[in-house]
Amino acid sequence: MEKGTEKNQSESSDFVKQITKKSDDFSRWYVDVIKKAELADYSSMKGIMVIRPYGYEIWELIRDQLDKMFKETGHRNAYFPLFIPESFLKKEAEHVEGFAPEVAWVTQGGHEELEEKLAIRPTSEAIICSFYAKWINSWRDLPVLINQWANVVRWEKVTRPFLRTTEFLWQEGHTVHATYEEAEEETLRILDIYTTFCEKYLAIPVISGLKSQSEKFAGALKTYCIEPLMPDGRALQAGTSHNLGQNFAKAFNIRFENQNQELEYAWQTSWGVSTRLVGAVIMVHGDDSGLILPPKVAPLQAVIVPISRGNWKETVLPEAQALFQELKKNGFRVYLDDRDTYTPGWKFAEWEMKGVPVRIEIGPKDIENKQLVLVNRLNRDKCFVKRDEVTAALEKLLEEIQQRLLERALDFREKNTHEAFNYAELMDVFDNRKGLVRAGWCESNQCEIKIKDAAAATIRVIQDKKDERFKRCSVCGAEAKHTVLFAKSY
Amino acid sequence: MEKGTEKNQSESSDFVKQITKKSDDFSRWYVDVIKKAELADYSSMKGIMVIRPYGYEIWELIRDQLDKMFKETGHRNAYFPLFIPESFLKKEAEHVEGFAPEVAWVTQGGHEELEEKLAIRPTSEAIICSFYAKWINSWRDLPVLINQWANVVRWEKVTRPFLRTTEFLWQEGHTVHATYEEAEEETLRILDIYTTFCEKYLAIPVISGLKSQSEKFAGALKTYCIEPLMPDGRALQAGTSHNLGQNFAKAFNIRFENQNQELEYAWQTSWGVSTRLVGAVIMVHGDDSGLILPPKVAPLQAVIVPISRGNWKETVLPEAQALFQELKKNGFRVYLDDRDTYTPGWKFAEWEMKGVPVRIEIGPKDIENKQLVLVNRLNRDKCFVKRDEVTAALEKLLEEIQQRLLERALDFREKNTHEAFNYAELMDVFDNRKGLVRAGWCESNQCEIKIKDAAAATIRVIQDKKDERFKRCSVCGAEAKHTVLFAKSY
Numbered sequence: 001m002e003k004g005t006e007k008n009q010s011e012s013s014d015f016v017k018q019i020t021k022k023s024d025d026f027s028r029w030y031v032d033v034i035k036k037a038e039l040a041d042y043s044s045m046k047g048i049m050v051i052r053p054y055g056y057e058i059w060e061l062i063r064d065q066l067d068k069m070f071k072e073t074g075h076r077n078a079y080f081p082l083f084i085p086e087s088f089l090k091k092e093a094e095h096v097e098g099f100a101p102e103v104a105w106v107t108q109g110g111h112e113e114l115e116e117k118l119a120i121r122p123t124s125e126a127i128i129c130s131f132y133a134k135w136i137n138s139w140r141d142l143p144v145l146i147n148q149w150a151n152v153v154r155w156e157k158v159t160r161p162f163l164r165t166t167e168f169l170w171q172e173g174h175t176v177h178a179t180y181e182e183a184e185e186e187t188l189r190i191l192d193i194y195t196t197f198c199e200k201y202l203a204i205p206v207i208s209g210l211k212s213q214s215e216k217f218a219g220a221l222k223t224y225c226i227e228p229l230m231p232d233g234r235a236l237q238a239g240t241s242h243n244l245g246q247n248f249a250k251a252f253n254i255r256f257e258n259q260n261q262e263l264e265y266a267w268q269t270s271w272g273v274s275t276r277l278v279g280a281v282i283m284v285h286g287d288d289s290g291l292i293l294p295p296k297v298a299p300l301q302a303v304i305v306p307i308s309r310g311n312w313k314e315t316v317l318p319e320a321q322a323l324f325q326e327l328k329k330n331g332f333r334v335y336l337d338d339r340d341t342y343t344p345g346w347k348f349a350e351w352e353m354k355g356v357p358v359r360i361e362i363g364p365k366d367i368e369n370k371q372l373v374l375v376n377r378l379n380r381d382k383c384f385v386k387r388d389e390v391t392a393a394l395e396k397l398l399e400e401i402q403q404r405l406l407e408r409a410l411d412f413r414e415k416n417t418h419e420a421f422n423y424a425e426l427m428d429v430f431d432n433r434k435g436l437v438r439a440g441w442c443e444s445n446q447c448e449i450k451i452k453d454a455a456a457a458t459i460r461v462i463q464d465k466k467d468e469r470f471k472r473c474s475v476c477g478a479e480a481k482h483t484v485l486f487a488k489s490y
Numbered sequence: 491m492e493k494g495t496e497k498n499q500s501e502s503s504d505f506v507k508q509i510t511k512k513s514d515d516f517s518r519w520y521v522d523v524i525k526k527a528e529l530a531d532y533s534s535m536k537g538i539m540v541i542r543p544y545g546y547e548i549w550e551l552i553r554d555q556l557d558k559m560f561k562e563t564g565h566r567n568a569y570f571p572l573f574i575p576e577s578f579l580k581k582e583a584e585h586v587e588g589f590a591p592e593v594a595w596v597t598q599g600g601h602e603e604l605e606e607k608l609a610i611r612p613t614s615e616a617i618i619c620s621f622y623a624k625w626i627n628s629w630r631d632l633p634v635l636i637n638q639w640a641n642v643v644r645w646e647k648v649t650r651p652f653l654r655t656t657e658f659l660w661q662e663g664h665t666v667h668a669t670y671e672e673a674e675e676e677t678l679r680i681l682d683i684y685t686t687f688c689e690k691y692l693a694i695p696v697i698s699g700l701k702s703q704s705e706k707f708a709g710a711l712k713t714y715c716i717e718p719l720m721p722d723g724r725a726l727q728a729g730t731s732h733n734l735g736q737n738f739a740k741a742f743n744i745r746f747e748n749q750n751q752e753l754e755y756a757w758q759t760s761w762g763v764s765t766r767l768v769g770a771v772i773m774v775h776g777d778d779s780g781l782i783l784p785p786k787v788a789p790l791q792a793v794i795v796p797i798s799r800g801n802w803k804e805t806v807l808p809e810a811q812a813l814f815q816e817l818k819k820n821g822f823r824v825y826l827d828d829r830d831t832y833t834p835g836w837k838f839a840e841w842e843m844k845g846v847p848v849r850i851e852i853g854p855k856d857i858e859n860k861q862l863v864l865v866n867r868l869n870r871d872k873c874f875v876k877r878d879e880v881t882a883a884l885e886k887l888l889e890e891i892q893q894r895l896l897e898r899a900l901d902f903r904e905k906n907t908h909e910a911f912n913y914a915e916l917m918d919v920f921d922n923r924k925g926l927v928r929a930g931w932c933e934s935n936q937c938e939i940k941i942k943d944a945a946a947a948t949i950r951v952i953q954d955k956k957d958e959r960f961k962r963c964s965v966c967g968a969e970a971k972h973t974v975l976f977a978k979s980y
Contacts, residue, residue: 041621043571045608050621053566053636060567076543077550081533082610082641082657105598106610109645110591118535120572120596120610131531131540140831146543151572151641155599167572341630 019353021288026232030283031161037291037354039282040161047159047166051275054354055162057299058278059169063149065201065296066171066273069193075145075173080128082151083118088126092251095125098218102154104166120153125219125244125270128174129252136176136266138257143186144176162279163236163490170274176254176266180245183267187243190271191224194239202277203294203405204228204284205413206238207436207485209461214445217270221245227460227487229413230283233434235460235487238280241271284409291355292377294405295398302327302394303351304336307344307363320362323372323390330391352377357401358394378404417485419470426474426486430455436487438463440470440480447475451486459484509843511778516722520773521651527781527844529772530651537649537656541765544844545652547789548768549659553639555691555786556661556763559683565635565663570618572641573608578616582741585615588708592644594656610643615709615734615760618664619742626666626756628747633676634666652769653726653980660764666744666756670735673757677733680761681714684729692767693784693895694718694774695903696728697926697975699951704935707760711735717950717977719903720773723924725950725977728770731761774899781845782867784895785888792817792884793841794826797834797853809857813850813880820881842867847891848884868894907975909960916964916976920945926977928953930960930970937965941976949974 019036020028034040039055042048051059067077083106090096099122106118121127132144153167173190177183191208198204206226216223220242227235248254249265258264285292295301304327306312306320317338324336335356337347344361351359361373370387374394378401385393416435420426429437441447441459451457467483474480509526510518524530529545532538541549557567573596580586589612596608611617622634643657663680667673681698688694696716706713710732717725738744739755748754775782785791794817796802796810807828814826825846827837834851841849851863860877864884868891875883906925910916919927931937931949941947957973964970 041624043617044620045571045573045575048571048573050571051569053568056568057566059569076547078543078546079541079549079659081535081538081540082643083535083538085535101600103600104596104608106594107597108595108607110593117598118594127533130534134531151569153572169569 019288019290022231022286023288026283029286029288030279033282033286033290033353034161039278039291042161045166047156047164049161049165051169054299055278058281058293058297059275061297061299062201062277063171066193066197067147067149069197070147070171070173073145073189073193075147075175078146078148079150080121080124080131080148082121084121084124084127086117086119088130089119091126091129092219092248094247095219095251099123099154102156104153104155121150122152122154123270123272124148124150124152124172124174125248126252129248129254129268132174132176132266132268133252133254136254136256139178139259142176142178142256142266143182145173145186146175147171147173160279160490162275162282164276168275170272172270172272175269176249177269178256178258178264178267180243180267183243183245183269186269187222187224187241187271190241190269191226194226194241194271194273198226198228198238198277198280199406201294201296202281202284203296203402203409204238204280205406205410207235207461209464209485211240212443212445212448212459212462212484214448215458217242219244219247220270221247225461227485227489228280228284228409229416229436229487230280230490231412233416233488235436235485235489236276236280236283237460237489238277239271239273242269244268244270285405286355289349290353292405293355293357295357295402298355298357299333300335300351300354300356301333301398302335302358302360303347303356304334304360304362305344305347305351306336306338307361307366308340309364312364313340315364316362316367319367323360323362327391327394332394348375358397360390360394376401420474420486421470422472422477423475426451427455430457430488434488436460436485437474438467438470438483438485439474440472441482441484442473442476442478443481444473444476444478447473450475455488457486457488460487460489461485509778509780512721512776513778516773519776519778520769523772523776523780523843524651529768529781532651535656537646537654539651539655541659544789545768548771548783548787549765551787551789552691552767553661556683556687557637557639559687560637560661560663563635563679563683565637565665568636568638569640570611570614570621570638572611574611574614574617576607576609578620579609581616581619582709582738584737585709585741589613589644592646594643594645611640612642612644613760613762614638614640614642614662614664615738616742619738619744619758622664622666622756622758623742623744626744626746629668629749632666632668632746632756633672635663635676636665637661637663650769650980652765652772654766658765660762662760662762665759666739667759668746668748668754668757670733670757673735673759674733676759677712677714677731677761680731680759681716684716684731684761684763688716688718688728688767688770689896691784691786692771692774693786693892693899694728694770695896695900697725697951699954699975701730702933702935702938702949702952702974704938705948707732709734709737710760711737715951717975717979718770718774718899719906719926719977720770720980721902723906723978725926725975725979726766726770726773727950727979728767729761729763732759734758734760775895776845779839780843782895783845783847785847785892788845788847789823790825790841790844790846791823791888792825792848792850793837793846794824794850794852795834795837795841796826796828797851797856798830799854802854803830805854806852806857810852813852813862817881817884822884838865848887850880850884866891910964910976911960911962912967913965916941917945920947920978924978926950926975927964928957928960928973928975929964930962931972931974932963932966932968933971934963934966934968937963940965945978947976947978950977950979951975 211223359375
């Protein structure tokens with residue numbers, strides 16, 4: 001070891017001690033893990049964070065997969081301005097009312113005061129609609145299927161890394177159609193993409209459905225959303241898909257000549273998911289030792305740790321390097337941890353904390369026996385695999401972990417979904433248990449307000465199909481019009 | 491044809507008439523092409539544009555390739571805040587002096603006035619360095635090799651789509667090293683990546699080299715740049731790579747403990763290219779009929795136009811569809827133009843205007859003869875190829891076009907690079923010819939100012955190696971210290 005390279009070595013348990021236990025204090029665990037795994041860091045500006053490379057790489061994998069799914073369904077990307085003139089934002093009345101309190105305003109450009117102040121987009125309907133009004137003239141121009149990947153700013157009071165930050169990254173789709181039916185079809189197509197993506201790639205099951213009128217997007221006709229359940233029993237709004245109806249078309253005068261040469265207002269949708277998804281992945285899968293990343297969105301799917309005893313640099317390292325090249329060539333996201341300033345034990349703990357799904361150990365004995373050790377991050381199970389079967393074994397283990405994570409999350413949701421047939425039962429869940437509560441609802445905002453005040457809980461989704469067992473509104477006892485899922489939320 | 495679907499059809503020449511001739515008025519041609527090919531559109535806000543899907547797809551191809559090259563050389567992406575507190579921007583004296591006049595300022599968040607106003611990043615050194623000061627402690631933390639893809643805002647007075655806009659998209663690399671030599675090596679590595687990328691992917695040859703002190707980046711020790719020559723004889727600064735020395739490290743206190751346990755200021759680089767590259771592609775390759783896109787960054791490399799006579803939907807269309815599927819499967823970016831509201835002639839002109847490198851025509855005769863017609867956008871040469879050899883033929887033709895575009899641009903640059911050994915010769919080029927002028931320079935800022943005043947020309951790059959034929963400064967006649975290239979610029 002070179003001079004100055006020795007670092008204070010400690011057992012892996014020391015490493016983990018720096019993270020609050022998930023079971024002790026979920027909120028602190030969340031922040032500790034983000035900091036320790038170098039996913040993000042706070043800036044000196046309130047609620048503004050930097051996404052560090054390891055966190056950004058998760059987002060890149062999320063983005064690339066979603067982008068592929070959007071393109072396969074005919075969407076194209078574009079880039080619209082960051083700024084929205086105040087007058088544009090004001091055109092749709094509900095929209096400005098919803099967003100004005102959280103807008104950051106540019107009032108000065110260079111040394112001049114601006115004549116009209118500019119909003120930094122909190123969402124881009126207002127600026128995009130101003131272009132659609134110019135571009136769309138005829139039924140031949142429809143549908144318009146555009147998405148953009150962008151940063152947005154919402155001046156939030158209470159923030160938390162990835163879940164709610166003043167600036168965040170997202171995608172926002174903005175589509176225009178000739179009929180209500182086509183717009184509704186698009187809204188549901190995207191809801192389906194979001195649902196599939198969360199389950200298949202993030203290993204996070206979601207409930208999906210309509211929002212109540214009081215919870216819908218400011219300016220929309222209808223809002224659909226996906227809501228996974230978090231380990232603390234709260235639901236997280238992880239993505240939304242809005243049928244905007246003709247609200248924005250009327251406010252921005254987006255009209256087209258139909259096939260009968262009549263002018264009609266167009267029908268629109270908008271939809272988005274954000275870096276909040278990274279927060280969901282952290283919360284749902286992690287454990288007391290740190291992150292656990294689903295293989296499909298793990299920046300590193302496997303890390304190779306050579307057992308560094310004796311003359312390992314001459315004996316073990318070349319074998320580890322050959323293994324690294326082979327796995328990389330076969331398409332795995334893999335890293336060889338050949339640092340000589342840390343012990344294997346330290347490295348094990350570090351990569352566990354960083355949530356790498358599989359650790360591959362290779363030592364002199366393993367080379368002799370033409371084998372490797374694969375360690376599963378989920379349960380720490382070790383298995384020996386033949387050196388020449390490593391590709392197939394790793395692929396299989398990654399699939400298993402991906403599958404197991406989803407099952408575990410589904411199982412958690414099952415156990416934490418309750419039913420309430422009256423007010424007492426509803427309040428009992430909020431007071432004494434945690435999770436989602438299925439219940440009847442009469443459709444009145446009154447009842448929503450009552451539950452919000454009493455339990456800080458809201459209707460997360462209205463179920464697609466009414467469950468006839470819930471005959472009465474769980475709040476007021478009147479006839480139930482819908483079956484809904486209540487929960488506390490982020 | 492259905493009711494209402496018939497569109498006023500006209501000859502291809504009409505289509506092209508809507509674009510000013512490149513040779514008549516280069517500036518108007520540029521703006522016409524951008525608008526007509528739907529690459530971008532102006533907003534109502536001064537100097538702010540939207541990048542439409544067809545323009546954004548060019549940027550996506552540029553971004554993905556560069557991103558690959560950055561990652562192959564060990565760089566990782568991250569995302570830093572859009573906002574920079576005013577006090578941070580002021581820390582490096584030259585930096586704030588250079589950028590303050592063009593900063594957009596946020597002064598209001600929600601309904602509150604901010605205590606400290608926030609700059610929208612014109613470039614991110616000031617915010618990124620504030621994090622590096624926290625993250626970097628030891629030589630073990632170095633090098634830091636981070637890049638980000640982001641939007642930036644510079645409040646510009648004179649703007650032009652893609653070339654200079656108030657908001658634009660770019661990548662900015664920010665690296666930290668233990669020594670000057672490593673930082674310089676990184677600066678040159680990136681300059682090399684930029685040069686290779688422009689020549690190999692954009693088919694644009696560039697001259698590269700050091701900027702003079704008066705033209706360097708505000709806060710840098712040295713700025714290197716790449717400068718392609720545009721058809722109007724002006725040079726375009728298309729990318730820069732800065733060796734920042736320890737300037738920012740000292741301003742932001744970025745120090746690390748070296749291997750001798752001594753604290754040292756770190757050495758940094760930063761480098762960037764932007765959506766300006768899309769502007770360069772448009773200008774360099776286009777012609778009187780519109781865009782010509784190099785196949786490697788063309789969103790569509792080939793468009794299939796079925797010859798729509800008689801019962802073409804039963805006879806020709808199925809063959810065209812099979813061809814489309816085959817080419818797509820083989821990895822080509824291809825489009826089948828099966829619109830029945832336009833004639834083939836109209837489609838030919840539209841896709842030529844949009845710069846698609848190859849048009850594939852397929853008609854009843856071609857099907858009979860088991861052949862296809864490939865048309866080269868560059869010279870409109872037609873060639874017949876056997877149906878079952880289309881993949882190889884298309885690949886070859888795309889390569890030829892890519893190669894030919896580079897040769898043509900190189901040839902143009904050769905013809906428009908002049909030499910001047912004294913002031914009269916220098917001014918003769920600026921007054922009567924166009925392009926780059928190779929000349930001697932004494933290294934005084936005085937001489938730079940004189941040429942700027944007299945001819946609105948500047949030193950674009952200082953040649954790496956002095957050319958001994960240029961013994962005297964072309965401006966003042968003193969001894970030449972460097973050989974430089976002068977030009978007017980964007």
